[in-house]
Amino acid sequence: MAAKPLLELRGIDKSFGPVRVLHDVSLSVYPGEVTALVGDNGAGKSTLVKCISGIYPIDAGTVTFEGREVAVHSPRDAAELGIEVVYQDLALCDNLDIVQNMFLGREIRRGIALDEPAMERLAGETLASLSVRSVNSLRQLVSSLSGGERQTVAIAKAVLWNSRIVILDEPTAALGVAQTTHVLELVRRLADNGLSVVLISHNMNDVFAVADRIAALYLGRTAAQVRASDVTHAQVVELITIGRSGNLGLPPEAPNDFADLLPGAPR
Amino acid sequence: MRASPSQEEVRRHNLGTLLRYVHVHGATSRAELTTRLGLNRSTIGALTSDLIGAGLVTEAAPRETGRAGRPSLVVRPESGRVYAYALSIEVDRIRAARVGLGGRILEQYETARPPGMSTAEAVRPLARFVSTMRSGVPDDGRCVGSGVAVSGMARGEDGMVRLAPVAGWLEEPLGEALRSGLGEHGQISVGNHADVCALAEHSRGAAAGSDNVIYLYGDVGIGAGIVAGGRRVIGHGGYGGEVGHMVVNPYGSACSCGSRGCWETEVGEHALLRLSGRADRSGRDAVLAVVDAAMRGDSQAQHALRQVGDWIGFGVGNLVNIFNPEVIIFGGTLRDVYLGAAAQIRSRLNAIGLPAFREHVRLRTPELGTDAALIGAAELAFEHLLDDPLVI
Numbered sequence: 001m002a003a004k005p006l007l008e009l010r011g012i013d014k015s016f017g018p019v020r021v022l023h024d025v026s027l028s029v030y031p032g033e034v035t036a037l038v039g040d041n042g043a044g045k046s047t048l049v050k051c052i053s054g055i056y057p058i059d060a061g062t063v064t065f066e067g068r069e070v071a072v073h074s075p076r077d078a079a080e081l082g083i084e085v086v087y088q089d090l091a092l093c094d095n096l097d098i099v100q101n102m103f104l105g106r107e108i109r110r111g112i113a114l115d116e117p118a119m120e121r122l123a124g125e126t127l128a129s130l131s132v133r134s135v136n137s138l139r140q141l142v143s144s145l146s147g148g149e150r151q152t153v154a155i156a157k158a159v160l161w162n163s164r165i166v167i168l169d170e171p172t173a174a175l176g177v178a179q180t181t182h183v184l185e186l187v188r189r190l191a192d193n194g195l196s197v198v199l200i201s202h203n204m205n206d207v208f209a210v211a212d213r214i215a216a217l218y219l220g221r222t223a224a225q226v227r228a229s230d231v232t233h234a235q236v237v238e239l240i241t242i243g244r245s246g247n248l249g250l251p252p253e254a255p256n257d258f259a260d261l262l263p264g265a266p267r
Numbered sequence: 268m269r270a271s272p273s274q275e276e277v278r279r280h281n282l283g284t285l286l287r288y289v290h291v292h293g294a295t296s297r298a299e300l301t302t303r304l305g306l307n308r309s310t311i312g313a314l315t316s317d318l319i320g321a322g323l324v325t326e327a328a329p330r331e332t333g334r335a336g337r338p339s340l341v342v343r344p345e346s347g348r349v350y351a352y353a354l355s356i357e358v359d360r361i362r363a364a365r366v367g368l369g370g371r372i373l374e375q376y377e378t379a380r381p382p383g384m385s386t387a388e389a390v391r392p393l394a395r396f397v398s399t400m401r402s403g404v405p406d407d408g409r410c411v412g413s414g415v416a417v418s419g420m421a422r423g424e425d426g427m428v429r430l431a432p433v434a435g436w437l438e439e440p441l442g443e444a445l446r447s448g449l450g451e452h453g454q455i456s457v458g459n460h461a462d463v464c465a466l467a468e469h470s471r472g473a474a475a476g477s478d479n480v481i482y483l484y485g486d487v488g489i490g491a492g493i494v495a496g497g498r499r500v501i502g503h504g505g506y507g508g509e510v511g512h513m514v515v516n517p518y519g520s521a522c523s524c525g526s527r528g529c530w531e532t533e534v535g536e537h538a539l540l541r542l543s544g545r546a547d548r549s550g551r552d553a554v555l556a557v558v559d560a561a562m563r564g565d566s567q568a569q570h571a572l573r574q575v576g577d578w579i580g581f582g583v584g585n586l587v588n589i590f591n592p593e594v595i596i597f598g599g600t601l602r603d604v605y606l607g608a609a610a611q612i613r614s615r616l617n618a619i620g621l622p623a624f625r626e627h628v629r630l631r632t633p634e635l636g637t638d639a640a641l642i643g644a645a646e647l648a649f650e651h652l653l654d655d656p657l658v659i
Contacts, residue, residue: 131634177559181606185632209609209630229625232614 006031006196012061021047023220034197036207039217040240045200049167053085054078082164090154094143099123101142102157126160148179167198172206184210204233218243223250282656285314289344290369291470298339321657344369351648352397352413353641356389358486363396366645386428387444394448412453414647416463416640422505426457456647463643464598465492472634477593485601488531515581533578542571554600558607576608580615587620587628598633
């Protein structure tokens with residue numbers, strides 16, 4: 001286990017108008033590890049991911065990549081650092097085949113023409129490195145693939161670009177059991193191959209099955225980031241639902257936090 | 268005092284090391300072999316030509332390297348010519364395969380094992396498969412022996428299998444039955460199913476590069492293949508690794524072995540099916556159906572899976588505290604049970620495992636899947652060849 005995080009977020013703030021979505025959030029992502037990002041609906045998981053991937057600018061805080069501070073202003077900046085995101089809807093084009101999808105917008109060219117053989121070879125090698133055997137032909141249309149196979153293609157697309165960090169947003173939602181197990185094993189293999197993986201999930205089994213670390217968000221704050229070997233299922237559920245568990249997590253709210261909202265309170 | 272090894276012994280050792288390297292890692296350039304094995308270039312050249320002479324490897328120039336300079340020759344195992352027969356007798360099926368040097372399955376056959384069929388009776392279909400395969404082997408093919416994976420306690424030296432069906436302990440001389448069934452075709456090695464799966468995953472699967480590994484194989488019972496310090500732990504009689512019979516609950520139910528509250532009575536197939544209200548069913552598909560139902564929200568199945576997961580955690584925690592493994596692999600039906608109950612398993616392990624032990628343990632599922640039994644069985648047969656490549 002590497003001691004130094006590849007990506008480190010400190011004190012991230014993000015507001016949409018008057019709504020404070022992220023408040024002093026921190027997150028460390030280590031190479032060769034799966035970091036699970038958990039939290040209730042509206043805890044700020046998706047917003048945090050969009051901040052990391054450069055879709056939303058952050059209001060305050062620092063982003064450190066490989067020990068140096070970086071500014072991520074656009075998805076292109078994130079891609080240059082090697083950060084790839086696989087969204088829940090996968091963002092694949094049904095009317096294109098597997099190779100076309102994997103290289104969409106970043107096609108390899110030879111002169112003015114596309115270098116199809118090179119792209120096909122790279123796509124094949126990437127899928128093989130993930131031990132994917134279920135796909136028959138690389139020239140199959142994505143519309144003909146099952147949910148699990150699509151997820152696999154989307155993940156392979158993210159891995160193709162020598163990426164360092166792959167962020168997966170609920171990769172097993174809406175999959176059958178066989179496909180879920182397949183995707184979980186794939187997620188684990190990515191990290192075992194040396195990548196950093198951030199896994200967003202609501203499913204505690206998925207989290208405990210593959211994660212090395214668990215970061216829990218609670219109402220836009222980091223409740224805790226812990227090793228998966230140090231906590232129990234019940235503790236993580238508490239972190240998600242009330243933001244603390246025993247001596248883990250956020251300090252209890254002082255009663256006067258809301259005092260100014262109470263009628264008759266001194267101003 | 269022992270004299271230092273003779274030149275001949277050193278050479279035999281080096282030949283074995285080189286052959287083992289290409290057997291495990293596949294085609295490797297001479298240059299890489301030189302750095303990996305720490306031998307000088309001319310030694311590698313001489314060893315390679317000995318192995319080529321014995322028909323165990325081939326050597327060829329690589330197609331393209333994209334680098335300047337004369338490309339280093341690539342050494343490949345003769346997967347198509349040098350092979351072992353791998354046989355697997357499982358609870359519900361019987362499989363046979365021809366596995367080439369390098370761990371490649373060249374062909375395989377499978378048939379169902381009807382309930383009640385004894386281990387010795389399984390030899391007949393196996394012998395049929397082997398003779399089918401034998402007739403198709405190319406003329407220059409070379410068989411190094413046969414390896415057998417059997418679910419049940421197996422003694423390596425003579426292939427005695429001990430089983431405990433409901434009626435008490437039975438001894439079945441599987442090794443003897445195989446020798447008469449298959450005819451004279453090299454050595455026959457018998458190993459426990461979990462043991463050979465551990466061997467396969469350790470050499471080329473999820474535990475490659477780790478020297479302390481526990482492979483837990485689940486079907487009706489639970490068995491473990493244990494690798495400690497790079498060596499298989501099989502015990503005095505060769506029966507070691509029966510973790511399914513460690514007693515975890517003295518007030519638990521009776522076990523087929525005659526004891527009470529063995530681990531497999533709490534986490535085996537019967538426990539899961541009984542808890543989920545499916546006591547009338549059995550087999551791998553029934554277990555998968557419970558995991559499936561739990562994921563779809565069947566509360567009784569979820570409850571069963573959680574309870575079994577908790578008990579799995581108890582056993583795994585004990586094993587972690589005893590062996591301090593780097594990797595634990597969940598195979599057989601335990602693969603699906605693990606992925607469906609990981610929260611409970613991990614939580615219990617975290618609660619009872621000693622911190623220094625549980626910090627670095629990786630919980631994994633098999634990489635070789637159901638092929639592991641066949642590849643591992645072949646590994647048993649290849650072992651003799653790798654120990655002394657020029658002898659056979």
